[in-house]
Structures are given as structure tokens and as C-alpha cells.
Amino acid sequence: MRTGHDIAIVGAGLAGACAAALLARHAGIEPQRIALLAGELPGASAPDAPPERRVVAISRASERVLRACDAWARLDLARLCAYERMRVWHLSTAPASEAGLCFDAADIGEPNLGFIAENGALVRACIDSFRDAGGSLIMGQLVGAGFDAGGVRAQCTDGRELAARLLVGADGAHSLVRECAGIAARTHDYRQLAIVATVRSERAHQNTAWQRFLPTGPLAFLPLFDGSCSIVWSIDEALAPELLACDGAQFGERLQAATGGVLGAIRLVSERASFPLRSSAAQSYVASRCALIGDAAHVIHPLAGQGANLGLLDAAALCEAVAGASAQREDPGALRMLRGYEQRRRTHNLVMDAAMSAFQVGFGADFGPAAWLLDRGLSLVNRSATLKRVFARQALGTAGELPRLARARLT
Numbered sequence: 547m548r549t550g551h552d553i554a555i556v557g558a559g560l561a562g563a564c565a566a567a568l569l570a571r572h573a574g575i576e577p578q579r580i581a582l583l584a585g586e587l588p589g590a591s592a593p594d595a596p597p598e599r600r601v602v603a604i605s606r607a608s609e610r611v612l613r614a615c616d617a618w619a620r621l622d623l624a625r626l627c628a629y630e631r632m633r634v635w636h637l638s639t640a641p642a643s644e645a646g647l648c649f650d651a652a653d654i655g656e657p658n659l660g661f662i663a664e665n666g667a668l669v670r671a672c673i674d675s676f677r678d679a680g681g682s683l684i685m686g687q688l689v690g691a692g693f694d695a696g697g698v699r700a701q702c703t704d705g706r707e708l709a710a711r712l713l714v715g716a717d718g719a720h721s722l723v724r725e726c727a728g729i730a731a732r733t734h735d736y737r738q739l740a741i742v743a744t745v746r747s748e749r750a751h752q753n754t755a756w757q758r759f760l761p762t763g764p765l766a767f768l769p770l771f772d773g774s775c776s777i778v779w780s781i782d783e784a785l786a787p788e789l790l791a792c793d794g795a796q797f798g799e800r801l802q803a804a805t806g807g808v809l810g811a812i813r814l815v816s817e818r819a820s821f822p823l824r825s826s827a828a829q830s831y832v833a834s835r836c837a838l839i840g841d842a843a844h845v846i847h848p849l850a851g852q853g854a855n856l857g858l859l860d861a862a863a864l865c866e867a868v869a870g871a872s873a874q875r876e877d878p879g880a881l882r883m884l885r886g887y888e889q890r891r892r893t894h895n896l897v898m899d900a901a902m903s904a905f906q907v908g909f910g911a912d913f914g915p916a917a918w919l920l921d922r923g924l925s926l927v928n929r930s931a932t933l934k935r936v937f938a939r940q941a942l943g944t945a946g947e948l949p950r951l952a953r954a955r956l957t
């Protein structure tokens with residue numbers, strides 16, 4: 547069976563689901579002419595269920611994008627945790643309460659820096675918004691795609707063929723759309739794993755995102771709505787098997803030692819999961835009748851929790867480019883218009899990737915001049931109100947040029 551659409555989006559992760567909802571509501575294209583191909587959908591959690599293990603730090607700019615696609619209003623706000631400050635410190639400094647860098651939303655007159663949200667809940671809210679707007683949700687996996695001057699044909703596992711004028715690759719780090727469009731990607735293996743788990747700490751998290759840089763990789767504690775924390779422990783791959791295999795009590799002790807005891811005793815309350823850490827950057831975000839967004843276009847180190855935020859900004863910028871074309875009655879797959887999308891996003895994302903790699907290498911130093919400089923740097927920034935405001939703006943996601951859908955006065 548062949549079905550025809552203006553736009554087909556492959557992949558219902560956060561970037562794809564948000565792009566679908568934005569396009570259905572803001573691109574000036576009939577929503578039923580937009581298809582979202584979803585390999586799988588996250589299940590709904592009961593209101594009193596424990597937090598999902600996969601959570602993301604959502605910046606205030608991303609909140610704005612999620613409001614624009616009518617997903618924010620569909621979230622259970624009681625399951626979001628607003629974080630008000632970040633504490634960052636290095637191995638060789640005293641625990642975060644005494645040294646290192648602390649920047650606070652109050653320094654810039656904001657109530658918070660962003661929210662820790664469950665990834666599945668965000669995806670579901672975007673998909674519900676897309677369906678309610680009249681978009682076509684198609685369950686299936688992409689197995690191949692062919693492009694020509696007139697359009698694109700995408701083949702799915704059930705033998706269905708989708709014809710469209712634009713194919714959006716939102717199918718994650720190992721994007722098949724990217725491969726079918728002949729776009730190469732440069733990858734870098736950090737030789738680290740990220741261990742993710744939910745924990746409870748003896749001392750309250752104080753609505754603070756905690757991050758300690760260790761020579762073996764950064765360790766983050768993200769505050770959750772029920773008082774627990776989600777940890778992301780990036781660790782050299784040779785050391786990870788032991789941390790994954792030790793029992794829960796030992797793992798808690800290791801976490802307490804790694805944080806210098808700043809949150810007291812730590813208790814593991816979920817299974818541990820691990821992800822290999824690689825960065826990747828597509829050599830181009832667009833080709834004739836094809837655009838890449840989210841992890842299909844770029845994967846960065848999770849140390850600053852920015853990957854999902856970049857994907858949401860991609861979705862907003864692509865939607866604005868398509869809306870511009872549709873206002874001029876132009877083809878949504880026209881390369882000239884797609885290049886405009888790429889120009890707005892690629893440099894921004896490359897700068898973020900380079901910054902994450904530099905932080906990852908720089909903060910890994912455990913002794914000598916590099917460690918001394920880092921400690922001096924952190925405390926210098928901490929003493930400068932201006933520099934702290936710069937950091938706080940980065941966390942809000944409001945630094946640099948933003949898509950219109952992500953711009954708004956805060957508070």
C-alpha cells in the first residue's frame with residue numbers, strides 16, 4: 547500500500563515527536579498531510595508510579611518549545627522537578643557547599659533554571675498533541691528510503707510505502723534516514739559508559755543539580771519530583787563493569803565517596819542501566835528532500851544534559867523554515883529552504899559539542915597545573931556576578947540565537 551504525505555518524520559523520540567506536533571500546529575500544512583513513523587511508543591505511567599529511569603534536564607528555552615507544540619499543558623506538572631541552582635565542583639576542591647561553582651536562578655531574577663522531566667512523559671505529550679491536531683501516526687519501522695527530484699519513498703517493515711515531499715530523520719544516533727540520504731557522520735568514542743539509576747540521598751537534594759568532575763568522568767545528581775535523584779555517572783569503560791556488578795549497598799557507598807559525602811548516605815532504588823558514550827556529527831543536516839534533527843544529526847557528551855534540548859531547538863528551527871516555505875507556497879522539501887534550517891542550527895550544535903569535549907578532557911585532570919587552573923577558574927567564576935549570570939543563561943538555554951518558537955520573556 548502506498549500513502550502520500552507532504553512530510554514524513556521517522557522516529558518518535560523527543561525530537562521527532564516534538565517536530566511532528568510543531569509542524570502539525572505551526573507549519574501552515576494540513577496536519578493529515580504530516581506522518582510520524584513510530585517504531586515504538588513509551589507506555590503511560592500511573593500518577594503514583596516511581597520516576598522513569600530515563601529523565602532529561604529541560605531548559606527554559608525547551609519549555610517554551612514544548613508549550614508552543616501544546617505538549618507542556620498535557621504533562622502532569624507534579625511529576626516535574628524545577629531545579630533552582632547548579633553546583634559544580636572538581637575532584638580536588640572541597641565539597642560543593644564550600645567551594646567550586648554555584649549559580650542560582652535567583653541571581654538572574656528567575657524562579658528556576660529548568661526542569662528535570664521524564665523522557666517518556668514528554669514524548670507521550672508531544673504525540674498526543676500531534677494526534678489531537680489531526681496528524682497521522684503510523685506504527686512501524688523504516689527499512690529503506692529512496693530519494694529523487696520529485697519526492698521520497700520510504701519503505702516500512704509491514705510492506706507499506708510512504709511517499710512524501712520531505713523526509714525528516716529523527717531516528718536517533720544510528721539513523722537509517724541519514725544513511726539512505728548518503729550523509730556521512732564523524733564519530734568519536736569517549737571510551738566511557740554512562741551509568742544511569744535512581745537513588746535516594748540522606749540529605750535533601752534542595753532542588754539543585756549537582757555535578758562533580760572526577761578524573762574518571764563526571765558524576766551528576768539530578769533532583770526528581772519525589773525527593774529522589776537521577777544519577778548519570780560517566781565513567782571510563784574499564785571501570786564500569788565493577789560499578790555495574792557490585793551490590794546496591796556497595797554502589798551507594800561508592801556514590802557517597804565520589805560526591806565527597808555532600809548529600810550524605812546514598813541508597814540505590816532502581817536497576818542500573820548503562821550507555822556507551824560517543825559523540826557524532828553529521829557532515830550535513832540536509833540533502834535534497836531530507837532533513838536530520840536531534841541525535842540523527844548530532845550526539846554530544848551528556849555531561850551538561852543538553853542533547854535533548856538541542857534536538858528540541860532543531861525541531862523548532864525546522865518548523866519555522868517549513869512554515870516560511872509554505873507561506874511562499876514553496877515545496878517543503880526544497881533544498882534552498884532546508885539549507886536555511888541547517889545554517890541556523892549546525893554551528894550552534896558544533897560549538898556545544900566542542901565545549902562538551904573540552905570540559906570532558908579539561909575537568910578530567912586530577913593533579914598538576916591543569917587541576918590547579920580549573921579550581922582557580924571555578925572559584926573565580928564563582929566570585930564574579932557577571933560570569934555567573936553568563937553560566938546561568940547557558941543553563942536556561944537562552945544564550946545565542948534561538949528559533950522564534952523558543953524565544954520568550956521568562957518568568
Ligand SMILES: Cc1cc2nc3c(=O)[nH]c(=O)nc-3n(C[C@H](O)[C@H](O)[C@H](O)COP(=O)(O)OP(=O)(O)OC[C@H]3O[C@@H](n4cnc5c(N)ncnc54)[C@H](O)[C@@H]3O)c2cc1C
Pocket residue numbers: 556557558559560561562583584585586601602603604686687688689716717718719722740742778821839840841842848850851852853854855856857
Ligand atoms: C545517560 C544520558 C543522559 C542524558 N541526559 C540528558 C539531559 O539531562 N538533558 C538533555 O537534554 N539530554 C540528555 N541526554 C541526551 C538525550 O537523551 C538525547 O539527546 C535525546 O534523547 C535524543 O532524542 P532523539 O529523539 O533525537 O533520539 P532518540 O531518543 O534516540 O529517539 C529516536 C527514535 O527513533 C526511533 N527509530 C530508530 N530507528 C527507527 C526506524 N528505522 N524506524 C522507525 N523509528 C526508528 C527509536 O525507536 C526512537 O524512538 C542524555 C543522554 C544520555 C546517554
